[in-house]
Amino acid sequence: MDDDATDNHPRTTDSHADSYAGSQAGSQAGDRAGGRAGDHAGDHAVVLGAGLAGLLAARVLARRFSRVTMIERDELPQGEPVFRPGIPQSRHAHVLWSRGVELIELMLPGITDKLVAAGAGLYDSPRDFLWLSPADWFGPVSGARVLLASRELLDQAVRQEVLRNPRIRVRSGEAAAGLAAGPGGRTVTGVELRGGERLAARLVVDATGRTSKAPAWLAELGHPAPEVTRCDSHLGYSSRYFEIPDDPGRRWQGMYVQGRPELPRGGVLMPLDADRWLVTLVGNGEHAPSVREEEFLPFARSLRSPALYDAIRDATPLSAPTAFRNTANEWRHYERLERWPAGFVVLGDAVCRFNPVYGHGMTVAALAAEALAKEIRTLNPEEISAASRRIQRRTTAVAAVPWQIATSEDMRYPVTEGPPPDRATRILQSYMSRVMVAANTDPAIASRFFGVLSLTSPPGTLLDPVTMVRVLSKRGLPTAPHTTDYPSHHGPPVARAQNRPPAVG
Known part of the structure; x- marks a missing residue:
């Protein structure tokens, strides 16, 4: 500075x-x-x-x-x-990763405390969240600090x-x-x-x-x-605010259910300004979510896990769904x-x-x-x-x-328009799939992965010899396994577990 x-x-x-x-x-x-x-x-x-x-x-x-x-x-x-x-x-999900928090605090000393006092939240990702990666659920491990607040x-x-x-x-x-x-x-x-x-x-x-x-x-x-x-995966957003329902058994603060190329649908749930949830549903191409109110919950139910649907199915909406499509x-x-x-x-x-x-x-x-x-x-x-x-x-x-993170991941989706991945990008994609598998089971790899994702650590962090050995030691694990509805450290709301509708593909 x-x-x-x-x-x-x-x-x-x-x-x-x-x-x-x-x-x-x-x-x-x-x-x-x-x-x-x-x-x-x-x-x-x-x-x-x-x-x-x-x-x-x-x-x-x-x-x-x-x-x-x-x-x-x-x-x-x-x-x-x-x-x-x-x-x-601004009506859709935003995250300020740890590197951004640190730099803005250096430029404007005291701003983080003022934001938290106004209702923003500082969390540890993925520890404070339910996060289903393209491979599997992250455990409750420390990764990177994030600040969540409404953009306004x-x-x-x-x-x-x-x-x-x-x-x-x-x-x-x-x-x-x-x-x-x-x-x-x-x-x-x-x-x-x-x-x-x-x-x-x-x-x-x-x-x-x-x-x-x-x-x-x-x-x-x-x-x-x-x-x-230009690299356009034709991602579409549909977002809606909800009142946070009472749930004494809830131990998570937010949720991220990611899609896969074969089911390019996902959803983010995050707490905003102390008293509401913002839920953003996402999908690529023809899987982009509708903004019709009657289709919001069915789309949430169609994700790889019913966890997000379970969280909002009885929550009180505070707004109509809003779309955003300019995501290239x-x-x-x-x-x-x-x-x-x-x-x-x-x-x-x-x-x-x-x-x-x-x-x-x-x-x-x-x-x-x-x-x-x-x-x-x-x-x-x-x-x-x-x-x-x-x-x-x-x-x-x-x-x-x-740019490398966003485009190399977007290139995995068949609907993406842009320069095709070169050989180096394909090798990187393959390796990063293995990193994701390892991060789901190895806290040390998870910490390094989130260091890079949060722009706090350089990408080379994931390519040093020690990390590569740990990553490749997991090569026997599948990169796209069948996943459970919930992670082992947190199950569904007890009152709803018996009568939850099945997820649909």
Whole structure:
């Protein structure tokens, strides 16, 4: 992370932050006045998008720039956390893996405790969950820490902490229409807002996510469009909130029933904000779940285990089912462009987005912010602008491991569209199938597996000689065995065990 000892601006102390009237409305009003007063870049950075990637980027940039302005298309909510259109996937399951928790805590000290106080939960995965992998049930072993909270709560808590910094302002209900640039499009000098206003900036960061217009904006400046790699397993979501029913015998906190290529259906159940469950059903291709209310429970009953169905069959729904289908892995390869304008960087889902079923998006946003912090820690604003191409490559590099995880797994499904797996990927898939079998029976392998899945440990952790010997020692076990309805350490609700309908294939 960035080092205060190298900061070329006065440190923003807690007392300064506390004295800042950091309400969102005040923040917007101050920037409307200050941002329009002078049309010069000076020591100013603009961040487009106030989602997690944009918020963390603004926090990092405030160490080097005296002014950071965030431009957000949505009208940001006041008061209680609520859904907003700019984050349509927020009504579906989200996980912040341990590496993301650690990095966000470093950037915003105390944020984890505030989230937990507001109803978020810190859990150990898979120990605190019922988790049926493609191979078998995980035992109650320690793997990786996860933070579970509604996306609305998480974004609001992070936004409030970021805006405590008096250098950062947000203008909501506004959007960028394009980039302002110098001669020949060699330097980005600011942004053009809808309505005609121009904001001058030394650095512009695009963190507008899946709807990013960066390719078109760069084309207008004379730059080629980036190559795009896409891998789409045609995964569909259907999610619904439930009231948590009383069950004194319940010893788990959440549940994940994964599918297999021959039955590509699964489901996630997670506690949210202390008093409700979010249940997300998933399926690939023609197995994508419906959003019709009468089909939600039958789909849950069709999974490889009846455990999720048993949990919700008598629970009170708090919402109608909601669909999400935009789940393809897509990488815009800005890092490959030979020409790149100074003063411009693209971050987060605007560069690389992943099938959300693996839960990596928010953690990758934190990793990109960490990479940004490392690149600019000793630079002044003018030097940061000049280093944009290097910054683009370094911040994009953090996507390589989660991309490999997501695409290599998605390639197992026959309906997946994208580059076919090469020989190295097929070997990796075969080995990872054996890792999964071993992780279900060996706590040491489970710990290493979840270290990699949580992006805390490098993939090589699973390839060291000791680990490979342990993994290959299980080669006599099948990779797709018949599995029991429940794991050995936790059975069905007692009152329902006698009359539960059979699972259907």
